[in-house]
Amino acid sequence: MSPHRRRLLPHLLLALAALLSGLILAACGGGSDDEATTTKGTAAPGATDAFPAKVTHKYGTTTVPKAPERVVAVGYNDQDFALALGVVPVGARQFQAGIDITRRPWAQASLKGARPELVGAEELNLERIASLRPDLILGIYSGMTKDEYDRLSQIAPTVAQTADHVDFGVPWPEQARATGQALGRTARAKEVVADVEADLAEAKGVEDFSDRTLVLASGGKEFSAFASADLRTRLFTSLGFTTPKAIDDLAGKQFYASISQERLDLLDADVLVIYGKQAELERQPAFAALDVVKEGRVVYLDESGDLANALGFSSPLSIPYAVERFLPQLRAAADGDPATKVPAAAAR
Numbered sequence: 172m173s174p175h176r177r178r179l180l181p182h183l184l185l186a187l188a189a190l191l192s193g194l195i196l197a198a199c200g201g202g203s204d205d206e207a208t209t210t211k212g213t214a215a216p217g218a219t220d221a222f223p224a225k226v227t228h229k230y231g232t233t234t235v236p237k238a239p240e241r242v243v244a245v246g247y248n249d250q251d252f253a254l255a256l257g258v259v260p261v262g263a264r265q266f267q268a269g270i271d272i273t274r275r276p277w278a279q280a281s282l283k284g285a286r287p288e289l290v291g292a293e294e295l296n297l298e299r300i301a302s303l304r305p306d307l308i309l310g311i312y313s314g315m316t317k318d319e320y321d322r323l324s325q326i327a328p329t330v331a332q333t334a335d336h337v338d339f340g341v342p343w344p345e346q347a348r349a350t351g352q353a354l355g356r357t358a359r360a361k362e363v364v365a366d367v368e369a370d371l372a373e374a375k376g377v378e379d380f381s382d383r384t385l386v387l388a389s390g391g392k393e394f395s396a397f398a399s400a401d402l403r404t405r406l407f408t409s410l411g412f413t414t415p416k417a418i419d420d421l422a423g424k425q426f427y428a429s430i431s432q433e434r435l436d437l438l439d440a441d442v443l444v445i446y447g448k449q450a451e452l453e454r455q456p457a458f459a460a461l462d463v464v465k466e467g468r469v470v471y472l473d474e475s476g477d478l479a480n481a482l483g484f485s486s487p488l489s490i491p492y493a494v495e496r497f498l499p500q501l502r503a504a505a506d507g508d509p510a511t512k513v514p515a516a517a518a519r
């Protein structure tokens with residue numbers, strides 16, 4: 172559900188050896204037709220900016236010498252941002268274990284039948300990344316450490332997260348603009364941001380939740396709540412909701428806060444959106460006793476469902492998809508009538 176960041180595979184020498192081997196094979200004309208079908212990236216002509224391009228981030232400034240043609244997205248949602256700008260990555264990170272990210276409905280038109288090769292999930296596979304011979308690595312939503320950045324930069328120019336926000340907290344418009352810089356498509360990025368912001372403004376015009384609080388949480392044996400800096404929470408604040416200050420105070424410089432059973436009252440906002448199964452959560456007395464639960468103001472999210480994943484990606488492609496499906500649920504949860512049943516998430 173939440174982004175995971177663990178150590179990259181440490182075998183840098185093996186990765187560099189794989190890269191060298193791939194370059195030798197390419198020079199000799201190696202590679203099958205099938206491989207070309209599944210891993211060939213979008214060609215460079217869509218780039219409109221002058222190169223070299225420079226992108227500043229948490230670990231310095233990355234120089235991209237020419238329009239990238241083979242992009243590997245190692246952030247959990249970076250692949251969507253490249254797709255929104257017209258670039259199909261040759262490699263991408265698995266967003267959540269057990270879910271086929273290639274089937275996410277909001278990205279199908281942009282993928283055009285391509286299936287980027289998976290380069291890891293909680294851990295990245297450096298050898299596999301190197302074997303794809305990338306000329307750009309995007310990791311804005313990866314939470315990568317300096318050591319990880321250094322290792323990836325040995326393979327190709329790498330763009331990490333900005334220092335201006337907590338890890339996993341870069342607002343999607345900033346991520347889109349940074350991606351546009353790296354790809355040489357700043358004008359396209361500006362257009363994409365404007366289009367999605369217009370969609371959000373239209374949705375807010377239909378249903379303005381500016382006087383309501385909302386907590387986005389994860390439940391089970393342990394509970395956590397996401398701060399207002401989290402990318403997913405930002406979708407709800409863009410519709411007018413506010414995150415209770417107590418959640419932000421508890422989260423501090425992290426994108427989430429752990430919530431003990433004794434402090435589940437922190438989830439008692441006007442609306443609660445929670446990852447977890449309703450029946451299982453409501454078997455817990457402390458959770459079932461919350462006013463927000465008793466009054467039917469909860470939106471339950473299936474962690475493996477398309478809506479939960481669209482929220483998790485929170486990209487220019489997935490945000491319109493998520494908002495369209497969330498609005499009926501949020502409207503029912505926030506209407507003040509305990510008799511109103513929150514509808515299930517709409518199908519694809």
